Amino acid sequence: RCKDHDQKFGFFTEDLTLQTQHRVKLENQLRQALLHKEFHLVFQPRIDIATEQINSAEVLLRWIKPDGKVISPGEFIPVLEEMGLITSVGEWVLMRACIYASQWQKKGQPIKISVNLSAKQLRQPNLPDIVTRCLETSGLSPELLELELTETSMLEDVSHSISQLSLLRDKGIRIAIDDFGTGYSSLAYLKQLPADTLKIDQAFIQELDSNDPSDRNIVQTIIQLAHNFNLSVTAEGIETERQLEIIRQLGCNEAQGFLLAKPMNEPELLTTRHAFNSR
Numbered sequence: 086r087c088k089d090h091d092q093k094f095g096f097f098t099e100d101l102t103l104q105t106q107h108r109v110k111l112e113n114q115l116r117q118a119l120l121h122k123e124f125h126l127v128f129q130p131r132i133d134i135a136t137e138q139i140n141s142a143e144v145l146l147r148w149i150k151p152d153g154k155v156i157s158p159g160e161f162i163p164v165l166e167e168m169g170l171i172t173s174v175g176e177w178v179l180m181r182a183c184i185y186a187s188q189w190q191k192k193g194q195p196i197k198i199s200v201n202l203s204a205k206q207l208r209q210p211n212l213p214d215i216v217t218r219c220l221e222t223s224g225l226s227p228e229l230l231e232l233e234l235t236e237t238s239m240l241e242d243v244s245h246s247i248s249q250l251s252l253l254r255d256k257g258i259r260i261a262i263d264d265f266g267t268g269y270s271s272l273a274y275l276k277q278l279p280a281d282t283l284k285i286d287q288a289f290i291q292e293l294d295s296n297d298p299s300d301r302n303i304v305q306t307i308i309q310l311a312h313n314f315n316l317s318v319t320a321e322g323i324e325t326e327r328q329l330e331i332i333r334q335l336g337c338n339e340a341q342g343f344l345l346a347k348p349m350n351e352p353e354l355l356t357t358r359h360a361f362n363s364r
């Protein structure tokens with residue numbers, strides 16, 4: 086028994102050492118990535134359901150390692166957050182995104198861009214100044230910038246979130262509540278949050294393919310509630326024609342997902358948009 090226990094314990098510590106080594110390596114690689122400009126932006130188009138036009142896109146971060154391997158943000162953003170680097174990377178993303186969008190605006194092809202902010206960025210006291218500086222440096226109109234914050238990050242400190250988001254909205258920037266429905270006290274706080282858009286989480290959209298009518302009812306309720314609060318509704322993670330048809334029937338405003346378009350680089354975004362909007 087005792088020997089068995091020792092063995093298990095032995096495996097356990099060995100495991101932990103491996104985990105620590107992996108983590109230290111990842112952190113070092115991320116510091117290198119920052120220095121060597123290995124971060125890139127991709128854009129996922131979003132369609133306006135009523136007009137069937139692409140008028141906006143979400144900016145998504147990618148890490149392309151020197152060997153060409155693409156790492157998704159789900160793997161490294163939590164690490165950047167723990168390392169305290171997410172605020173500087175997030176600021177870089179925001180500035181780059183504003184510069185791109187300002188170039189499109191100057192070419193007479195305005196596309197609204199949505200930038201994801203982490204909870205740590207929302208808690209930065211100078212966030213409104215950072216956003217102002219990005220707008221001023223790039224020359225982008227504030228109406229063409231939307232900031233996406235998860236429901237969970239907004240509810241971490243509700244009164245601070247409300248004052249920060251109000252300051253941003255006063256500048257003319259749009260605010261979106263991301264991953265809606267995955268947090269807790271959603272409904273109670275929805276009315277108080279200064280926002281323009283609600284993004285229904287992919288999990289609810291996937292359920293629309295089942296034959297259970299209650300899944301459709303949940304999405305219908307979210308859309309009605311959002312419209313009652315004057316929020317525009319975006320459905321994310323649309324992968325099937327059936328999902329698109331249902332959310333169209335339910336009065337959803339915008340759709341985003343692999344069925345419509347995958348995340349792509351900037352030249353592809355412009356050609357995709359042109360082809361799509363001139364059909």
Ligand code: C2E
Nearest residue numbers: 145146157158159178201202203322323324342343344348
């Ligand atoms: P998110 O904000 O919910 O972004 C949507 C994610 O869903 C993206 O994953 C996108 O590629 C993926 N997606 C889009 N359409 C579909 C679909 O039809 N089906 C499925 N299964 N997935 C779809 P991605 O790019 O891996 O990003 C993951 C998360 O990382 C994002 O989730 C966001 O929370 C975070 N993230 C991405 N870029 C940034 C950034 O610049 N800053 C911060 N703070 N977070 C970011």
Ligand code: CA
Nearest residue numbers: 143201233263
């Ligand atoms: Ca998002």
Ligand code: CA
Nearest residue numbers: 263264284321
């Ligand atoms: Ca989301």
Ligand code: CA
Nearest residue numbers: 263264286287
């Ligand atoms: Ca998500």
